[in-house]
Amino acid sequence: MITRTVPDIVVGRLPRYLQALEHMYREGIKTTSSQELGEAIGISAAQIRKDLSQFGEFGKQGTGYSVAFLVEQLQSILKLTRIWDLALVGMGDLGNALARYQGFAEHGFRITAAFDNDPEKIGKEVAGLIIQDSREMKRIIPSLGIKIAMLTVPASVAQMVAEELVDAGIRAILNYAPISLNLPDDIHVENIDPIIKLQHMTYYLD
Amino acid sequence: MITRTVPDIVVGRLPRYLQALEHMYREGIKTTSSQELGEAIGISAAQIRKDLSQFGEFGKQGTGYSVAFLVEQLQSILKLTRIWDLALVGMGDLGNALARYQGFAEHGFRITAAFDNDPEKIGKEVAGLIIQDSREMKRIIPSLGIKIAMLTVPASVAQMVAEELVDAGIRAILNYAPISLNLPDDIHVENIDPIIKLQHMTYYLD
DNA sequence: CATTTTTTGTGCGTATTTTCACAGAAAAAA
DNA sequence: TTTTTTCTGTGAAAATACGCACAAAAAATG
Helix, strand or coil: CCCCCCCHHHHHHHHHHHHHHHHHHHCCCCEECHHHHHHHHCCCHHHHHHHHHCCCCCCECCCEEEHHHHHHHHHHHCCCCCCEEEEEECCCHHHHHHHHCCHHHHCCEEEEEEEECCCCCCCCEECCEEEEEHHHHHHHHHHHCCCEEEECCCHHHHHHHHHHHHHCCCCEEEECCCCCCCCCCCCEEEECCHHHHHHHHHCCCC | CCCCCCCHHHHHHHHHHHHHHHHHHHCCCCEECHHHHHHHHCCCHHHHHHHHHCCCCCCECCCEEEHHHHHHHHHHHCCCCCCEEEEEECCCHHHHHHHHCCHHHHCCEEEEEEEECCCCCCCCEECCEEEEEHHHHHHHHHHHCCCEEEECCCHHHHHHHHHHHHHCCCCEEEECCCCCCCCCCCCEEEECCHHHHHHHHHCCCC
16 A cells, blocks of 8 residues: 655654664575564564555565665655755864764765854864855855755854745755754754753653 | 543654744744644644543643643653653664754653764764663663663674663663564664655656 | 465554643632 | 533543564575
């Protein structure tokens, strides 16, 4: 059975399946089952089968799933069969760490432009990127066709900068600033905030 | 009405309420409503009221919620009325950026120990912390009573290091390594992985 | 070749989560 | 004071998500 509108919660699990499957692939594992995959990531086998069935029939009864094939299918579903250009906005410690992180390139994400508003930083090079003036975002981002931004500016300016990014044609923002952004409904925002995660965990501690 | 076991999904929203309320508090806003709070963070008013009602009655009909009071209550619910010590394990670029991040201290989290296994790094100081040999974790972590760790080591060793942390008495791990950790059920793990988040968003882009 | 084992995809029931909508209480307005 | 407005807390309904359990298919075994 194929797609109606797939629930976002299902979409959100697909990258985790993909991560585990790519790990298996690197280990030389050719075939896996919903059972085995589930145990690897702590999700029930039934749920994995249900989730995948939203997109097609990828397994074989008695055998399970070809790891390589399922990796391909998930990459295709998640639109990962192309390079995605990223803008990195805010070159503090975190921005610098992200600029140097190899993981993006390894997964088809390329940081194509880096911005900051600090004259001290503009013009400097980090990991092969020249930091550009954030006043140039409106010009540069559309010219490079960039659709995704990572936002690592201080919370105090995050909303304003996010609006500038949307204005520049950005469609998805990975927000590292500890604030919730208020943006049009068609802009996809994902938040990464360690404080929020820590506070979630302290609830369960003594 | 007061607590049965509160669903984890509800607990996970509390830090977001708290974040928005603390922001209001800094802005000098004395009172808010479920409506206003919901608009600030993109959650329905009814959901916020339902969530809060799991823990008590914090609002007043006709008036709404006292911001200061609700901040206090949420801090109390989330066990944030004390300082939590953190261990930071893996002093690469990301570990260094986290060591320097002011946000932890501002929210009652104190990075009390930093570890790495690289002899080049051990003994160096970062943001007032001396990097210690990760072979010492088993001794140092219990002696400082640390219960929470942030894990910023390479994926290839993350599982092993996580097991060492559990062995050292760690009860909660904020995992930055791009791999799912397999640990006892009573250990709380939260993952922060930008690749997973980006792949979630690309699904919705062209 | 027949039997047993493995494992998928899915219909259906259950559980969880969200939203609706309203009584009741407080505040504001008249 | 009385009436109207605002806004909570919550029971009930609706919507979503999850998991069981099984037919069917493939592979393995005997």
